[in-house]
Amino acid sequence: MSDTLTIEPDLETEARVRADDRAHVFHSWSAQALIDPLPVAAGEGSTFWDYQGNAYLDFSSQLVNLNLGHQHPDLVRAIQDQAGRLATIQPSMANDVRGELARRIAEVAPGDLNKVFFTNGGADANENAVRMARAVTGKRKVLSMYRSYHGNTTTAISLTGDPRRWANEPGDGSVAHFFGPYPYRSPFHSTTPEEEAQRALEHLEQVIVLEGASTIAAIILESIVGTNGVLVPPPGYLQGVRELCDRFGIVFIADEVMVGFGRVGEWFAVDRFGVTPDLITFAKGVNSGYVPLGGVVISDRIASHFDTVAFPGGLTYSGHPLACAAGVATFEVFERDGILERVRDLGTRVVEPRLREIAANHASVGDVRGAGLFWAIELVKSTETREPLVPFNAAGADAAPVAAVAAACKKAGVWPFTHFNRLHVAPPLVIAEDELRHGLDVIDRALEVADEYAV
Template identity: 55%
Template structure:
């Protein structure tokens, strides 16, 4: 058991609760976990207790915790040059952009770096409005795009409501067959009806007024909603028909999470703009960006782009990107995510779903999965908040970190996870469900 200089978890928690203002929280109800160190898929608290991290924190530590190559790259860059203004040229920045573009589709030329995913989406929206001369941005109700001005209004989930200060945002329903808004009976019907609905929204809002359609390639926080096979192709066709840009938000799913460098690759579609953050350097130093194609770069060749950030392309973040992408390539982490998801994690979660009636649906791809929990399999009524809290508590009691949202358990380990670690996590999940809901079906 690791120990950390006699520091206790309680001391760290009290310090945090006394001085740190937390996001999305009623401050008086907080009792945060305290973490001191990590390695790969493991974390330790200050008293040496070990946790198996199957949340990748906020689904961003794709290379796991404390990857030595990334840590070393940050240290070496800090020793050479900690920061430089974005107007200057810097080797780390240029190499980071070069590596990102090498993994992007043909025709993408440059990267505009931001501090994270929210401002990546902000600047993609800004580019779309500038290039098209239009104002409206369409995005899904089941989505999350960040917590800054336009990004939070583009977001569809209820966190948008107290924050609606930006203009020109319109929402539509994206596919979700398990809880279909379109009374669909199968995936093909869900796809066809969702696209018809989107067409009607575009027509009613004025096709010539739409600057962009902004979509997560696979909506994450909303429930790991893997779209029907042809849905993104249909959205691409609608964007082309009405002259809008298609922005794919790859903040959560990019850089290996779904078993491909970009999640949209699974659906044979190419967007006009790509936003990213999180997995590009596993969050070791905050970074995000917009991948920009040649034609949009050409538009701004003689026109000033009206946007910028003090820390755009911060050298420490750029060094972390270079090391992260090199490590992922050399250690075949994207291939590992695809294989482990297909052969171990996906089948294991489906078997868990067959064993426990509370698991209404299992869905996902690569190392990006969700278990939707229901009180009744026939009505699909979600489990109560009490039961959801109990599942989370039982997982924590077993040293398992997952990503909990409403009535869902999201399972998203780092891309270097092993089959043995997956089996271990599945066993802990099985025990947690049994503790809350009783013996498994057929046990």
């Protein structure tokens, strides 16, 4: 917890914030009358406070974007300095921080991904990456995984392979889905990670053939699946996707909106697997969400297509100077403070062994998996049958067991990330080791609630 910031109770302000929110704010993905959002007063480092003075260790980094934590002084200062010098400029003009951030991203991107198209966030990054692939290949169809999330705009939600897509259909009709690897719940009845990779690639090749390689512009996948399970691809899988794309003339798009910029201890998660996509989409961690920013990192082959052909897209706030200034400051903090190295260290030395211990001690934990500071605890009713603790897409009373675990975490001062039958461990990358250990201890105790539902 913070040693420098304390919040005194302010119930009058809390009541006003809550009243304004309930009367006038329309919230994402929610039945408006059935929610009661927490009024937040302040944040610092890995902690935020409500107006009653309660502190919460932010074990979700808000939406897995607050990589450098709340109110990082370097990022705040960069935004303030930029606002004092040049608050905004249109994207058709050259700008120093926009250009510097693009150069820095290109320098750490794999292979020949040397240009950056800036967007306002992850969804429009994926929209524009698909637009590039379609323009370059002259083909329309895009393949994406089930158990994925790519955003809420028309093509991005169509690419999404989770229930958030359902109510938005029909959307982009040129999308087809396939099964990605999921060793714990293998759709291919595999018994080893290597077998899972092989069978998942055989399945993907069949989908390509049956959908028609001549119709497929791109395959898009999350390098490590995020909200839908922290599914780390087994050895050889991403390399196999790269080979299939090369063989069939398909653009490979890696969605790194959630796992890029240090979340798993690398600039980009594909670096863990030695794979170079044609396009990488990013957002979130590039500047911890302090000002909205996303983008597409573009290979020379894709970029060169638009040397003499206009790219059919653009955004008023593409590469906004305030957002880019925070992005440049992010690079400086990462390099000065060794963020990538500390994420790898904390992941292997603290998180993984502690989660393995937790799994061994709880009847409700079926699997733990992840990398760096990005892990999932999958909860089950039985470790033998692997029946999920709550059903797929559970809501209301069906979701009560996981809701009770989350409530126990919050009561103990840790704000968790939950989705269906999982808890995700995704704290800020600057979290202190004692904070990290404390948060894991709280989760350990909270899982006693889940154990009551296990058999």
